Amino acid sequence: xxxxxxxxxxxxxxxxxxxxAAVALAAVLVFEAVLLRxxxxxxxxxxxxxxxxxxxxxxxxxxxxxxAMAAAGSVLLTTWWSGLxxxxxxxxxxxxxxxxxxxxxIITALVVRQRPGEQAAVSVAVMVxxxxxxxxxxxxxxxxxxxxxxxxxxTAMLLVLAIGAGLYFRARDKDRERSIQVAVSTAxxxxxxxxxxxxxxxxxxxxxxxxxxxxxxxxxxxxxxLAAHRLLPGIERSGSEALTAMRRLVGTxxxxxxxxxxxxxxTTDLDADVRAAVAQAREVGTPVELTVDLxxxxxxxxxxxxLRLVQESLTNVQKHARxxxxxxxxxxxxxxxxRLRVHDDGTGLPGEPVGGSGGYGLIGMRERVELLGGxxxxxxxGVRGWQVLAELPVKGSAR
Numbered sequence: 578x579x580x581x582x583x584x585x586x587x588x589x590x591x592x593x594x595x596x597x598a599a600v601a602l603a604a605v606l607v608f609e610a611v612l613l614r615x616x617x618x619x620x621x622x623x624x625x626x627x628x629x630x631x632x633x634x635x636x637x638x639x640x641x642x643x644x645a646m647a648a649a650g651s652v653l654l655t656t657w658w659s660g661l662x663x664x665x666x667x668x669x670x671x672x673x674x675x676x677x678x679x680x681x682x683i684i685t686a687l688v689v690r691q692r693p694g695e696q697a698a699v700s701v702a703v704m705v706x707x708x709x710x711x712x713x714x715x716x717x718x719x720x721x722x723x724x725x726x727x728x729x730x731x732t733a734m735l736l737v738l739a740i741g742a743g744l745y746f747r748a749r750d751k752d753r754e755r756s757i758q759v760a761v762s763t764a765x766x767x768x769x770x771x772x773x774x775x776x777x778x779x780x781x782x783x784x785x786x787x788x789x790x791x792x793x794x795x796x797x798x799x800x801x802x803l804a805a806h807r808l809l810p811g812i813e814r815s816g817s818e819a820l821t822a823m824r825r826l827v828g829t830x831x832x833x834x835x836x837x838x839x840x841x842x843x844t845t846d847l848d849a850d851v852r853a854a855v856a857q858a859r860e861v862g863t864p865v866e867l868t869v870d871l872x873x874x875x876x877x878x879x880x881x882x883x884l885r886l887v888q889e890s891l892t893n894v895q896k897h898a899r900x901x902x903x904x905x906x907x908x909x910x911x912x913x914x915x916r917l918r919v920h921d922d923g924t925g926l927p928g929e930p931v932g933g934s935g936g937y938g939l940i941g942m943r944e945r946v947e948l949l950g951g952x953x954x955x956x957x958x959g960v961r962g963w964q965v966l967a968e969l970p971v972k973g974s975a976r
Contacts, residue, residue: 595635598683602631605676609667622662626655627677634680641688645700648684649707652677656711671732672712681708682739689743690750701740764940769948771885787812847871847880851887851908858891863904865891870909879969882945883908883917889938890919890965898923898963910971914951919965920958942967 609624630651637644652673671678681704688700790812848871855867875883887906894904901923909916939955942965946953951969958964 595638599635602634602676602679602683605679606631609674609676612667624655624659624667624674624676626651626658627674627680630655630677630680634683637684637687641684641691642696642700645684645688645704648681649703652681652704652707652711656707656714659715668715670735672708672715678735682735685736685739686743686746689740690746697743701736705736761940764938764944767941769944771945787816847875847883847908850880850884851906854884854888854891855906858895858904861895863891863895864902865904865906868905868907868909871915873910875910875915876971879915879949879971882949882969883915883967885945886917886942886965886967887919889942890917893938893965894919894921894923894963900924913970914968915971917965917967917969920962921964922962924961 606628613624630648633644633647633651637648655674655677667674669675673681685701685704689697692700794809794812848869851869852867855865858865887908891904891906894901898904898921901921904921905919907916907918942955943953946967946969949969951967953965953967955965956963
């Protein structure tokens, strides 16, 4: 059954957003079949290859240029086939059948929308050439004639409308891409501001320790010089830790960015913070299973980012994982990395914006992990389920 589900999923990916075109083509094909039923089976068999042209139009959204070439070949096949059967073709709006005409118009709009001008022009020209060949080769039985302006003008208008529709949607796509780029940039900037605030918290913690130890050394320096000397290693260690944390986080802010963001509230105990985040998710009904294996402490600047990833991942589960019965959160450390895995078995809507409705949570997570020198991946695991994987270094500095 899983193989069938996988095949259906691939089919939906190839025809995504094309169901209105599929319905229209099916309706036109039924209309043709009803009319040709009175002309005999030979006439119906003559337009059978046009089914291939309609199928090509339905899957053209993924590779419109290849679809245009395939559609032209299918039109030539139909022309040859109708000549072989020695029967006429039904042609009302162009030298092609109504279904072929609609399919070629759909492909024209798609190729103009998605591909550069030169490729679109060549693709449309190839289909027009196949249609012209059909006009002089097929027996149109007086339905359509290339030399009649009354016939050619409507055909030209349909072609212009298809090209205009493609140009219109192409302009809309560009506007949407610009909006997405602005939103992505904003999400990245907000993540950097959040890291900057975490830098303040982490470094302030270490510097406070240095100040306290230095004040203690100063107090006892006159009465007990050896005690003051014993405090120096602690000051040196705190300073080194502060420099390491600052080097790691400041490296993430080398590119300019402005925005408004807020760091998540965190303590110095990553285990407790993650358990608290999971408990909050369970309170709203998310079935979370947690596995934590942290045999060694995690640097504060990394721990805060891990907590943020857990919170964002669980938020995305609540927003997008429909009918989820199991959510697994696994957190562990190795000698050099801390590894996070969040997996659910829910289903989501195709084409849904990442990070939630109007949000860009996945982009923010990827930005945070990569700026800290780690690895990040997120995506579906198969027919059902979504998985987030992240690995962050616990030693060394960010790239």
